[in-house]
Amino acid sequence: MATVLRSLYCLIILYVSNSPLAFSQKENQFAYHGFSQANDLHLGGIAEIHPNGLLQLTNLSKQQVGSAFHRFPLNFNTTSSGATSSLSFSTTFVFAMVPQEPHNGGHGIAFAITPSMDFTHAEAAQYLGLFNNSNDGLDGHRIFAIELDSVLSLDVKDIDDNHVGVDVNYNLTSIQSAHATYFSEKEGRNISLELISGNPMQLWIDYDEAEKLVNVTLAPARMSKPNRPLLSTPTDLSQIILGPMYVGFTSATGTVVSDHYILGWSFNRSGQAQSFDVSSLPRLPPRRERKEKPGVMTIISLIAAAVVLVTIIGAAYIIRRKKYEEIREDWEREYGPHRFSYKNLYKATKGFKDEQLLGAGGFGKVYRGVISSSNLQIAVKKVSHDSKQGMKEFVAEIISLGRLRHRNLVQLLGYCRRRGELLLVYDYMPNGSLDKFLYSNGRPSLDWLTRFRIIRGVASGLLYLHEEWEQVVLHRDIKASNVLLDAEFNGLARLCE
Incomplete structure (x- = not known):
């Protein structure tokens, strides 16, 4: 990638x-x-x-x-x-x-x-x-x-x-x-x-x-x-x-x-x-000299200009801050690497525009995105929630599922929280869900070798969840729409909600 x-x-x-x-x-x-x-x-x-x-x-x-x-x-x-x-x-x-x-x-x-x-x-x-x-x-x-x-x-x-x-x-x-x-x-x-x-x-x-x-x-x-x-x-x-x-x-x-x-x-x-x-051993070249520090008058001028700029952009900054406002609590610090900023997800999905929409259902909407700093393609699922009760335990479960590592499980990368909204970040699967190929609507049908590879991949992922990981995880919702296909048409089971 x-x-x-x-x-x-x-x-x-x-x-x-x-x-x-x-x-x-x-x-x-x-x-x-x-x-x-x-x-x-x-x-x-x-x-x-x-x-x-x-x-x-x-x-x-x-x-x-x-x-x-x-x-x-x-x-x-x-x-x-x-x-x-x-x-x-x-x-x-x-x-x-x-x-x-x-x-x-x-x-x-x-x-x-x-x-x-x-x-x-x-x-x-x-x-x-x-x-x-x-x-x-x-x-x-x-x-x-x-x-x-x-x-x-x-x-x-x-x-x-x-x-x-x-x-x-x-x-x-x-x-x-x-x-x-x-x-x-x-x-x-x-x-x-x-x-x-x-x-x-x-x-x-x-x-x-x-x-x-x-x-x-x-x-x-x-x-x-x-x-x-x-x-x-x-x-x-x-x-x-x-x-x-x-x-x-x-x-x-x-x-x-x-x-x-x-x-x-x-x-x-x-x-x-x-x-x-x-x-x-050979000596390294001399360190590059840093630029000279500005004089007193230059510093005063810069401070004056900064005051003016702060005055001008202050209101705009407050509005922009509201746009990307998140919910962060002290207990989330231990999950730092798994927490995505809403600002980055907003930019990755082009503001959650409809053109980035991958699908929608009772669980919410899923958008395609690209993290600009690494060109990582992701899928962002927006799930509504209206209570703090049990949120810490729920996030802990998300992080636990994020430690699952298997080639036939869609990788849960992390999460983000806003008021009334939870965003889950997954690896992006370019070929979408299996049901779109089974009920093709004009898409090319899958040959039997590809179908067998998909079935074997899903079975391998379930075996890992049920018997091979450190704790038993029950998927509970295996169906064609929850089987995603990567670029080589390998079947990957989407994690249970």
Whole structure:
């Protein structure tokens, strides 16, 4: 799904290099202390190497991709002379993400292992130069990546705009992610790090084939490796890392931009990756100077102009505020990520105009919408209510249902409340309900293979509700009008009201 605002990711991609001038190498390990003579690096997109050896993946150009791969692949999980090579590996690198504006950068860097370094059709922003809006989520893409993500993207289910995630196989929805922190021995707790602070940081990635465990550890660049990882993820990479695989880095910009740098990188398939003398690594360019602060007279003029503007627009603001007024209570804070603002839903549905209407019934009306910040297509159901009694328990049930995850259940994304009105937000299903195809009214009829796939999908969703989720959920209203079809005509059961 294409987006307007997309996440900048730090994609870290493992690779082997043979340049004797750029790094020291043995059969299963290498180390770059800067990249000034890294002749075996394949640079793609806008990536470049500075004269001092600093590898820059992206600059302040919008919607661009940069990558750096070693030209020769590593042979993972292969058999030679009767022995099978190990999949275990250890790698570490020092990186820096310098935003154009403080606290407002994108989208990130990623470390990845991939069977090809041809990313001709990959897109920028949240696709990180690895996928595009048509192949993200498709089987067959054997890629392992660790993302350093500084932009929140709803379509890939990011937890926040400052996290590290483990991406496996065929898309950029992380199997596990965590807010960017490091463990301090001195203070005995995790301390937060801002990925786009512009300060060098170091990331360690260790995979143990025997335990099938990925450990990811983050810390400031001048600090030794913490003894507690940020992420410890059980993962079997034996079906993903097969045969020759390329390693390297990719990064992408979106509508917000950052300079993304790699200062040093080491890799080892037979032990711990070599550590760095951070003081000997290439230095980052000087920080851009901020614009000078305005003088006293300028400030006075601006204040006077602001007073006039406030006087003029005050009444208009009050009217506009009434237009988007919501009901918010203290107990809703715990459900923050699931609460949509009415203003965003109003704009997404073009003011709930009739042209956006998908359907109507005793439950209310359903409108199609698009969240402009992420280009996420949604369906918004407006339900009338006239009482606060039981509302807290009802919202808690909504959030609980929102945790349901199954490919044959329409995803309940969240809610919004106004006086006398409750709005429920779902994933949008482009082909509408099944009854419109069964009683076609001019639509093409469904062949029996498609009908069987729809029936099987609905049955799979009901099995999940009745037996596989953490608690039993009874749907109670299965009928053709409550079975929605996605773009591939998979049957998805609409959640019970």
